[in-house]
Amino acid sequence: MTYRTPSYAPPDSLQGLLQRGRGLGHLRALDDPAAAAPYVYDCIRQEWRWDRQCDARARYHARLLRDLALPIGPLLDQPAGDEEAVWRASGVLELLALAGDGEAAEGLRDYVRHGEHWVGVLESIASEWPRAWWEGLREVALERITAEGEEPGSGEPWEHFGITRDPATRQAPQSDPDRERLGTDALLALIAQPGATAVDKVGVLRLLARRDPRPGLIPLVPLLGLPGADRPLPGVRAALRRLGVRAVPEARVWARDERPWLAALGREVLDDHPGPEALPGLLRELADLRHQEEWCGPDVTARRLAHIGPPAADAVPPLRALLRETPHSYERADYLRAIAAIAPGAAEDLYEECLWDCEERTLLIAVAAPATDPEVRARVVALRDDPLEDPDVRAAAAERAEGFAAPAG
Numbered sequence: 001m002t003y004r005t006p007s008y009a010p011p012d013s014l015q016g017l018l019q020r021g022r023g024l025g026h027l028r029a030l031d032d033p034a035a036a037a038p039y040v041y042d043c044i045r046q047e048w049r050w051d052r053q054c055d056a057r058a059r060y061h062a063r064l065l066r067d068l069a070l071p072i073g074p075l076l077d078q079p080a081g082d083e084e085a086v087w088r089a090s091g092v093l094e095l096l097a098l099a100g101d102g103e104a105a106e107g108l109r110d111y112v113r114h115g116e117h118w119v120g121v122l123e124s125i126a127s128e129w130p131r132a133w134w135e136g137l138r139e140v141a142l143e144r145i146t147a148e149g150e151e152p153g154s155g156e157p158w159e160h161f162g163i164t165r166d167p168a169t170r171q172a173p174q175s176d177p178d179r180e181r182l183g184t185d186a187l188l189a190l191i192a193q194p195g196a197t198a199v200d201k202v203g204v205l206r207l208l209a210r211r212d213p214r215p216g217l218i219p220l221v222p223l224l225g226l227p228g229a230d231r232p233l234p235g236v237r238a239a240l241r242r243l244g245v246r247a248v249p250e251a252r253v254w255a256r257d258e259r260p261w262l263a264a265l266g267r268e269v270l271d272d273h274p275g276p277e278a279l280p281g282l283l284r285e286l287a288d289l290r291h292q293e294e295w296c297g298p299d300v301t302a303r304r305l306a307h308i309g310p311p312a313a314d315a316v317p318p319l320r321a322l323l324r325e326t327p328h329s330y331e332r333a334d335y336l337r338a339i340a341a342i343a344p345g346a347a348e349d350l351y352e353e354c355l356w357d358c359e360e361r362t363l364l365i366a367v368a369a370p371a372t373d374p375e376v377r378a379r380v381v382a383l384r385d386d387p388l389e390d391p392d393v394r395a396a397a398a399e400r401a402e403g404f405a406a407p408a409g
Contacts, residue, residue, distance in 0.1 A: 006048055011325045015039045019048040021060050021329040021358030026067070033068040040064045041074050044088050050295055054330035058091035060358035062388050065096065072096065076107040086117045094128050099387040105133060113140050119150050126157035135160060180207060188216045191223060198227055205235030213242040218250050222262055230261045240269055248273050274304050276311050286318050295326050299334035306341035316346045323350065333361035340365070355379045360390045367396045377404050 009016035014032075017025030018039045029036035040061065049055035065072060078089035090108060097105035112122045112134075122141060126134050138161045145152055145163060152158040179187070187204045190196060201224060208217065217239055224233045240247050247269050254266025274282065282305050289298045302319060305312045316339055323335040336354060340347040347369070354366035355376065363383070371377050381404075383389055384397035 006046075006050070006327065008048070008327050015042075018043050018064075020327050021049075021055070021057055022324075022332075023353040023356030023358075023362075026060070026064060026356040027353065029064060029068055033070070036064070036068060037070055040068065040070060044075060044092060045078060045085065047084060047088070048327070050326075050328040051330060055328060056330070056358050056360065057088075058095060059388055059390065062092045062095040062099070063356075063386075065092065066099065066101075066388065072101065072104055072107070076103075083117045083120075086111075086115070086121065090121050090124065094125055095388055097125075097133075098128065105129075109134070109137060112137050118144065119152065122157060123153050123155075126160075127155075131156075131160065179203065182207075184208065184211055184214050185216065188214065188220060191217075191220050196223075198233060202233050202235060205233065205239060208239060209235060209242075213239070213244075215243060215246050218243065218247050221247075221250070221254065221265070222257070222259075225259065225261050230259075230264075232261055232265055236265070237268070240265075241272070245273050272300075272304060273307055276308060278304070279308055279312055282308075282312070283314055283318075286315060286322075290318055290322055290325070295328040295331070298322055298326070299331035302331075302334045302338040306338040309341055310343065312342045316343050320346070320350075329357075329359050330361070332357065332359055333365055336362060336365050340369070352376050352379070355383065360393055363390075363393045364396055367393065367400050371400070371404070377401075380404070 006019070008019050011017070011020065014025065014028050014036060017028060018036065029040065043057070044061050049057055064070070065075075072093065075089045075093055078085050090111070093101075093104040093108050097108065108121060108125055112118045112125075115121065122134070122137065134157060137157070141157065141161055142163060144150070152163050179190075182190075187207055190204050191201050205224075208214070221232075221236065221240070224236045225231070226233050251266040251269035254262045255270060257263045257266065271278075282301055286298060286301045286305070288294075289301065302315075302322075305315045305319070319335045319339050319342075323332055323339070326332060326335075332354075336347060336350060339350070351366045351369045351371070352373070352375065354362050356379075357363055357366070367380055367383065371380060380397050381401050384394055384401050386394065389397075
């Protein structure tokens with residue numbers, strides 16, 4: 001399947017707002033459901049995400065269908081299309097079913113019985129739904145997997161159905177239970193051992209990524225290059241981003257290292273924590289990226305401007321423009337966070353819209369923001385109670401709503 005670059009409607013039109021997954025699109029759709037309906041269906045029927053690996057839409061589309069009271073019939077017909085169309089429709093239907101839509105649940109079960117790309121759909125609903133909702137599909141799954149020669153995945157529903165993978169295709173275990181029980185200091189000591197392999201180090205980095213960042217990793221970074229290649233091991237950059245400014249002193253040393261990968265990594269860390277002298281160049285970079293419609297990348301510039309803070313006030317208008325215009329919805333959170341870091345007052349009017357955004361990261365920023373307006377507080381409470389919403393967003397909204405009820409003083 002050839003991927004086409006979408007041609008988006010203007011960013012402030014109803015169609016353009018919905019294509020970009022913006023909260024304002026949801027709010028305008030509520031004002032005129034009939035006008036919004038064809039655009040909502042089109043956003044599910046066709047691929048409008050700029051980056052399919054990062055950009056989120058399923059919860060946004062499920063919310064729209066529910067809140068606009070739109071029939072799900074067109075989605076039940078969509079799985080007759082290609083595999084990508086199946087995934088877009090089934091992802092929305094899975095969520096609607098979890099929120100109590102029996103028609104959506106039965107539609108997906110029927111697809112498992114008769115649809116072409118049924119294995120992936122079955123594995124997805126088994127990972128998201130209660131077992132009682134899908135265990136009745138055992139016989140049809142066994143019959144189809146045998147007759148069609150499909151290869152089941154690992155885990156559910158196959159373990160519950162008693163259908164196992166061919167041992168020749170079974171993947172080796174990816175985790176080491178003994179290593180997972182080690183403390184963080186012991187994991188760092190593993191990296192420093194002379195006999196530690198690249199595989200050992202990557203495994204440790206994966207475990208550390210699930211724990212609080214520890215500065216003890218910083219002096220070990222020179223040991224974390226990929227053998228035979230001029231780049232760091234997977235996970236090193238992410239670990240350094242989590243450590244933030246604490247890595248800057250060592251990064252100055254790395255930037256002068258003879259090893260190209262370590263010198264480049266040091267420069268990256270320094271670039272991510274700029275001083276005021278970098279401001280003119282960052283402003284030019286932001287303007288150029290926007291002018292060229294380079295939607296992947298302004299988030300990095302935005303994060304660097306956020307480190308500079310109030311002196312970067314000239315960045316606020318282009319950051320607001322990027323937030324409105326970008327089809328790469330995953331980056332919207334970085335623009336919102338940068339605006340708030342540079343000029344908190346300039347972000348206040350954006351929070352209400354962002355409480356309806358398609359992206360979890362954007363929602364979490366908006367939920368945590370100061371909220372005195374009754375409508376904004378009502379929206380936070382609604383997020384707390386919404387079965388369609390991401391669990392992390394619901395938890396953050398619950399914590400925030402507790403503060404609304406707390407007595408003053």
